[in-house]
Amino acid sequence: KPLSIGLTGGIGSGKSVVADFFSLLGVPVYTSDAEAKKLMQTDITIRESLIEVFGDSVYSESGELNRAELANIIFNDDEALKKVNTIVHPQVRLHYQAWLKEQGQVPYVIQESAILFDTGLYKNFDRIITVTADPEIRIQRVMLRDKCTRQSVLERMSKQVSEQTKIDLSDFVIYNNSELIIPQIISIHEQLSCL
Ligand code: ATP
Structure with a gap:
């Protein structure tokens, strides 16, 4: 390994x-920032948690992450930013571990x-x-x-x-x-x- x-x-x-x-x-090279952005789009665990915490509007009807909406929510709200990180970071960690094995x-x-x-x-x-x-x-x-x-x-x-x-x-x-x-x-x- x-x-x-x-x-x-x-x-x-x-x-x-x-x-x-x-x-x-x-x-x-695994670029965490770029991979996190992709996972926010594709990872079902992230999607479900973000919707649970911030509501349906963080994804559009067609399922795209509504980045502007999310940026709005976390702008000047450190607690909201922390919540997003708590949802996204563990999934990035798992994704990196899987990537590493390949x-x-x-x-x-x-x-x-x-x-x-x-x-x-x-x-x-x-x-x-x-x-x-x-x-x-x-x-x-x-x-x-x-x-x-x-x-x-x-x-x-x-x-x-x-x-x-x-x-x-x-x-x-x-x-x-x-x-x-x-x-x-x-x-x-x-x-x-x-x-
Ligand atoms: P961030 O955490 O903000 O993403 P970073 O550490 O990834 O920053 P880079 O994007 O690699 O930083 O570099 C910041 C900017 O400085 C870029 O526009 C890059 O092209 C430029 N830069 C980096 N190193 C040099 C250098 N040695 N000389 C001139 N410009 C540089």
């Missing part, structure tokens, strides 16, 4: 970019998730990689990427586990300020491939 490696990092750190490079090296003969696979340390999920991995960059650089990147204000980035950042905590709990750290990330990624890849 391949080793299970967690890849995380704060908003704008560059996790997705790093994940793409691992993918190019042939490493199977990956065949590779030394390791990666699960990318922004919230490994927020959820206690990090304890389930064989090794953890954290991508980090200075706050100011991350703010600028996210403002550019999401066309959003500094304030909204700061708000999202303030809800995340601190960089230092993430670094302390990680086995590998990738620095993504102005450093070259490819040599860092190749070095980690070589180490993980011969564990």
